[in-house]
Amino acid sequence: MWKIIFNNPFGCRMRLLVVELILIWAYSAQGGIPAVPWKVQCPSQCVCQIRPWYTPRSAYREANTVDCNDLFVSSVPSSLPAGTHTLLLQSNNIAHLELQELGYLENLTELDLSQNSFSHIRDFKARDLPNLVSLHLEENQLESLPDNSFFGLESLEELYLNHNQLSVIHPQAFLGLRRLLRLHLNSNLLTSLDSQWFKELPALEVLMVGGNMVSSILDMNFKPLSNLRSLVLAGMGLKDISDFALEGLQKLESLSFYDNKLIGVPKEALQRVPNLKFLDLNKNPLSRIKQKDFENMAQLKELGLNSMEELVSIDEMALVNLPELTKLEVTNNPKLSFIHPRAFQKLPRMETLMLNNNALSSLHRETVESLPNLQEIAMHGNPLRCDCVIRWVNATAPHVRFMEPQSTLCAEPPELRRTQLRLVPFREMSDHCLPLIPVPSFSPRVRASSGQSITLHCRALAEPEPQIYWVTPSGERLTVSADWGGYKVQEEGTLEIQVVSSAHAGVYTCVAQNLVGTDYKSVYLMVNQISPTRDDPVQLQVGEVGERHLLLSWIPPLNALGCSLRWSCLTPGASVERARLPVGLNSYNVTRLLPGEECRVCLRVSILGGRVRTACASARTRDTGTGYKHRGQKALTALAFCLLLAVIGLLARYRPGSRTDPTSTWSLTGRVIYPPIIHQWDKDKKEECISGINVPATPLW
Numbered sequence: 271m272w273k274i275i276f277n278n279p280f281g282c283r284m285r286l287l288v289v290e291l292i293l294i295w296a297y298s299a300q301g302g303i304p305a306v307p308w309k310v311q312c313p314s315q316c317v318c319q320i321r322p323w324y325t326p327r328s329a330y331r332e333a334n335t336v337d338c339n340d341l342f343v344s345s346v347p348s349s350l351p352a353g354t355h356t357l358l359l360q361s362n363n364i365a366h367l368e369l370q371e372l373g374y375l376e377n378l379t380e381l382d383l384s385q386n387s388f389s390h391i392r393d394f395k396a397r398d399l400p401n402l403v404s405l406h407l408e409e410n411q412l413e414s415l416p417d418n419s420f421f422g423l424e425s426l427e428e429l430y431l432n433h434n435q436l437s438v439i440h441p442q443a444f445l446g447l448r449r450l451l452r453l454h455l456n457s458n459l460l461t462s463l464d465s466q467w468f469k470e471l472p473a474l475e476v477l478m479v480g481g482n483m484v485s486s487i488l489d490m491n492f493k494p495l496s497n498l499r500s501l502v503l504a505g506m507g508l509k510d511i512s513d514f515a516l517e518g519l520q521k522l523e524s525l526s527f528y529d530n531k532l533i534g535v536p537k538e539a540l541q542r543v544p545n546l547k548f549l550d551l552n553k554n555p556l557s558r559i560k561q562k563d564f565e566n567m568a569q570l571k572e573l574g575l576n577s578m579e580e581l582v583s584i585d586e587m588a589l590v591n592l593p594e595l596t597k598l599e600v601t602n603n604p605k606l607s608f609i610h611p612r613a614f615q616k617l618p619r620m621e622t623l624m625l626n627n628n629a630l631s632s633l634h635r636e637t638v639e640s641l642p643n644l645q646e647i648a649m650h651g652n653p654l655r656c657d658c659v660i661r662w663v664n665a666t667a668p669h670v671r672f673m674e675p676q677s678t679l680c681a682e683p684p685e686l687r688r689t690q691l692r693l694v695p696f697r698e699m700s701d702h703c704l705p706l707i708p709v710p711s712f713s714p715r716v717r718a719s720s721g722q723s724i725t726l727h728c729r730a731l732a733e734p735e736p737q738i739y740w741v742t743p744s745g746e747r748l749t750v751s752a753d754w755g756g757y758k759v760q761e762e763g764t765l766e767i768q769v770v771s772s773a774h775a776g777v778y779t780c781v782a783q784n785l786v787g788t789d790y791k792s793v794y795l796m797v798n799q800i801s802p803t804r805d806d807p808v809q810l811q812v813g814e815v816g817e818r819h820l821l822l823s824w825i826p827p828l829n830a831l832g833c834s835l836r837w838s839c840l841t842p843g844a845s846v847e848r849a850r851l852p853v854g855l856n857s858y859n860v861t862r863l864l865p866g867e868e869c870r871v872c873l874r875v876s877i878l879g880g881r882v883r884t885a886c887a888s889a890r891t892r893d894t895g896t897g898y899k900h901r902g903q904k905a906l907t908a909l910a911f912c913l914l915l916a917v918i919g920l921l922a923r924y925r926p927g928s929r930t931d932p933t934s935t936w937s938l939t940g941r942v943i944y945p946p947i948i949h950q951w952d953k954d955k956k957e958e959c960i961s962g963i964n965v966p967a968t969p970l971w
């Protein structure tokens with residue numbers, strides 16, 4: 271029996287089966303209870319033994335077994351021993367069976383005809399076998415099951431019909447199988463599931479229907495199955511589970527949606543299976559686990575969210591009030607780069623958190639602290655950034671055991687690359703760290719056609735928690751909860767464009783900012799294959815003029831990727847200063863100037879397509895009569911500087927290759943280490959003024 275279950279690729283996630291399976295496997299493989307010869311007149315080539323046997327409810331028995339597997343016979347051997355309990359005829363060539371071939375075996379309990387040649391169930395005529403409990407017909411060529419297909423098998427508890435060619439099953443096909451506990455229909459050619467079939471199966475506990483292309487489960491589809499404990503709906507191409515699809519499954523404990531096309535958690539449907547303990551959603555194209563996707567499931571013990579190619583984030587309050595949840599597996603999700611610090615709420619029993627082999631750069635202290643009973647955690651196989659966000663591993667969580675600590679390594683910062691997480695000297699680290707928008711969640715280019723709806727995800731972890739905003743191609747800032755012009759920024763940082771039109775094409779930049787700094791990444795949205803071509807200049811204006819500051823503002827060109835501002839003033843010893851600014855910031859206060867100073871300011875904006883726009887302006891701070899007077903010489907410096915900028919701009923513009931691929935030659939990502947706010951800049955400015963060469967040696971662009 272164990273072999274057949276393993277044959278079925280969709281059964282392997284089912285805990286209930288697996289438990290049985292392991293028991294059986296352990297016995298048979300390790301020979302805990304060896305088979306002993308059964309001394310009877312045994313048909314030639316067959317083996318007659320007394321072997322261990324388990325009922326469908328896992329009670330142990332010793333069974334008189336006749337093993338005629340793999341003999342390539344086309345009929346059942348004659349004169350089988352009268353006391354035969356288990357008859358194994360797997361991998362033969364039998365296409366037809368008359369009752370008299372088996373009817374004399376009054377105690378026949380299990381019959382294995384898997385991997386034979388039945389193409390019509392009417393050729394299986396051994397119907398009056400009152401003690402038959404287990405019938406294996408998997409891996410034959412059955413195409414349809416008419417009404418009454420198994421009449422006369424009223425003791426049947428297990429029926430294996432998986433891996434046939436079944437496309438038609440009549441409503442009364444299973445008539446009379448009032449005791450059937452387990453039905454395997456997986457890997458056939460069914461296109462719908464008829465709830466009429468199930469009316470005949472009131473005792474059914476395990477149903478496997480995966481591997482059939484059934485695109486939808488109807489409301490009340492399983493309603494008659496009030497005793498069902500385990501349901502496998504794997505590999506069916508399911509896109510959507512209607513709210514009442516699981517209605518009536520009062521005893522269901524184990525449910526698998528493995529390998530379907532679900533793009534969201536079927537949360538309404540799940541609320542209707544109150545006793546669910548094990549849920550497998552692995553291998554579905556979910557992109558987010560959203561707020562309250564798993565909520566108030568009183569019995570849920572284990573949840574699997576593995577191998578999801580599209581999964582990007584687990585949002586705030588994604589799992590809430592699951593009092594029995596002990597194990598959460600979220601592994602092998604190549605884009606999963608964000609788990610919200612408050613993703614898990616009221617999970618008092620959670621012991622094991624498997625997060626290995628994702629794209630996580632960190633895990634927030636709050637996430638761990640919200641799990642009072644956490645015992646072990648797996649984080650290996652993630653590109654961890656060993657900074658202050660994850661410093662809790664060294665301090666606050668001594669009771670949490672890391673699985674595979676040797677392979678739980680830092681990927682960043684460069685000086686800690688390949689260092690084991692637990693060996694990082696976190697104590698010496700600052701309490702604050704920069705935002706980081708993880709790369710895997712962010713594709714640099716998205717194609718869409720008019721009318722489609724688009725979601726662009728952006729998440730970041732930092733200490734303190736960063737603010738997130740988006741910048742449109744025309745430079746407007748969209749903050750969280752913004753909802754205008756067809757744009758919507760959700761709480762978690764996802765930008766939604768509900769109905770895309772070609773007017774939406776262009777560069778969108780997500781900016782994550784906290785008091786330490788800013789990270790930003792841009793995505794190029796192409797609509798209907800059209801690239802934006804408008805090419806307008808940048809305008810720079812000096813607004814407020816103070817004794818010690820100049821307030822600059824500008825209107826950015828379309829599809830800006832980033833800006834830098836440089837200024838120099840006519841003060842002896844003053845150097846050229848610069849600030850690198852994320853897009854969406856359209857003004858800047860240049861401070862700590864001296865009264866009556868003549869300053870020259872240039873703004874450079876890089877735009878999509880590898881082009882650069884430059885604008886310069888001159889202004890003089892308000893005079894109090896104590897200003898410096900070295901204008902001529904310094905004005906020349908400023909002029910030279912702007913000329914240099916213009917040359918660089920031209921070079922960049924005509925750089926070979928920059929036209930062929932608008933996004934490849936210019937980085938769409940950037941990090942601003944100095945925040946574009948005044949206080950921090952003021953602090954740094956003094957040093958720059960003294961050294962005069964504190965400007966990074968590598969160009970910003």
Ligand SMILES: *[C@@H]1O[C@H](CO)[C@@H](O)[C@H](O)[C@H]1NC(C)=O
Binds near residue numbers: 352353354376377
């Ligand atoms: C069938 O099983 C019953 C009960 O175990 C037993 O008494 C009987 O002898 C068996 N029949 C044969 C033919 O072995």
Ligand SMILES: *[C@@H]1O[C@H](CO)[C@@H](O)[C@H](O)[C@H]1NC(C)=O
Binds near residue numbers: 692693695
């Ligand atoms: C913290 O890290 C140091 C190594 O820098 C290590 O010796 C110490 O045991 C760690 N503490 C905890 C609680 O893991």
Ligand SMILES: *[C@@H]1O[C@H](CO)[C@@H](O)[C@H](O)[C@H]1NC(C)=O
Binds near residue numbers: 816819821859861862
């Ligand atoms: C610019 O900075 C100066 C000096 O710090 C300050 O007095 C002024 O209010 C600032 N202007 C704006 C608009 O923030």
